Amino acid sequence: MADPHTSASNENKSTVGGGGEEKKDASPAGVCLQSRSSLVLPRPQRIYKVPPLLLADKEHVYHPRVLSLGPYHHGQPQFPRVEEFKTDILNRFVSADKDKAFFCNKILERIDRIRSYYEEGSTAKFNDEALAEMMLRDACFMLCHMEVKSDREYLPLGMSVTSFLYQDFYMLENQIPLWILRLLIGLKYGTNGKAALFSKLLSCMKLRDNGQTRIPWKDANEPPHLLAALRKILLFGPGQHVTELRSSSESMYKIASSSQFRSVMDLKAKGVHFRPSSSCLMDIRFHSNSFYGLLHLPIWYISNNTKVIFSNMIAYEMSAETATNCGVLSSVSFMKTLIENAKDVKELREKGILFSCLESDEEVVKVFKEINTFGMDYLSTFGDVKMRIEEYCSSKAKTWMADLINTYFRSPLPLIALVVGALLLCLEIIQVHYAIHPVKDN
Secondary structure: OOOOOOOHHHHHHHOOOHHHOOOOOOOHHHOOOOOHHHOOOOHHHOEOOOOHHHHOOOHHHHOOOOOOOOOOOOOOOOOHHHHHHHHHHHHHHOOOOOOHHHHHHHHHOOHHHHHHOEOOOOOOOOOHHHHHHHHHHHHHHHHHHHHOOOHHHHHHHOHHHHHHHHHHHOOOOOOOOHHHHHHHHHHHHOOOOHHHHHHHHHHOOOOOOOOOOOOOOOHHHOOOOHHHHHHHHHHOOOOOOOOOOOOOHHHHHHHHOOOOOOOHHHHHHOOEEEEEOOOOOOOOEEEEOOOOEEEEEOOEEEOOOHHHHHHHHHHHHOOOOOOOOOHHHHHHHHHHHHOOOHHHHHHHHHOOOEEEOOOOHHHHHHHHHHOOOOOOOOOOOOHHHHHHHHHHHHOHHHHHHHHHHHHHOOOHHHHHHHHHHHHHHHHHHHHHHHHHOOOOOO
16 A cells, blocks of 8 residues: 555546546556546535534543544554554455455545545545555454454453543544445445344444344435434434424523523422433423423433543534534433432432443533533424423422422421321310210210
């Protein structure tokens, strides 16, 4: 392979020249490159960098520590150990009949499409062969990671490296086009069963999954990269119950300025009970009757990776020309409103809504507080839910029982006093009755 830092002038030899005329150079194995003009992707399908305003002293959240995927951080000095390991993975992936050159040539056929995925100028320092080899090495490493059954695979890297690998896989600036993974799976294993295998590989992104996650998109609407795929799987699962607010601007203002919609414990004091809904982050529902309310919330698995993964999904939603409903941002904002302290976490954990591998409930609170939503919240996303909660909390007729219990019976002493008082009252009534109507002696 050619030197990855070959100048952009060499790259241009195999691209379209001025005036719309296509120039073709001989490429390895006689591959004929297609016209760049027919392969340029719509801008929303590109892999963007994190907007500069979001970085603000949080490079460790958005910049990889041990693993580089794609061109944005390629060649930086902190990645040599994993780069050596990529070579071992690549050697295991190729075979005698389908060697490294075979896969590189297949990628070279689509090299212009790959360049169009990244921000303009970010791939200029890599010639076609170097970029193709980079994509092959990175894709093989990703496939290996998705198939790994044991941490022993990563023993040569050491725990200091492997502990950050999972986070680096889901950073916005550390992505390669998702279709390259499909391409390699098809080339290596054939078209039969390719969809099932790809679905199984993507299933590793969801905890408590049986390995058969149904891909929630058609080929034409395939996400551009792995981070976007994880976002789509989390947002658009089978349990999706999204209702958007279609009320007036007055209703929107009422929600935004409401002081009733507070933490888990505040809602519990108003008679709201909590139940798990599904693994779909958009599956948030609320209904009430005359005596209590019921709020269904999606199941959350909190780990050391949660902050990085969700911060990068939010950065993806906020990227230029990325058409999304900001579902992750809205879901995180909703949970940040509910979780103010460890008591809120404890309540949701006991209800089977929060599962955590962190040491304490305080650490879970810290994770949610550190996921930056930049003060933004799309009121229309869960507007209907928030409106129903607001109406319930504002209704004295529905919350009187909860208010009575929380005001007078928060400890057992008032309850004991009430029972004793009731018994004394009954005895007094009986005494008065027999004083007025004495029992006649037979």
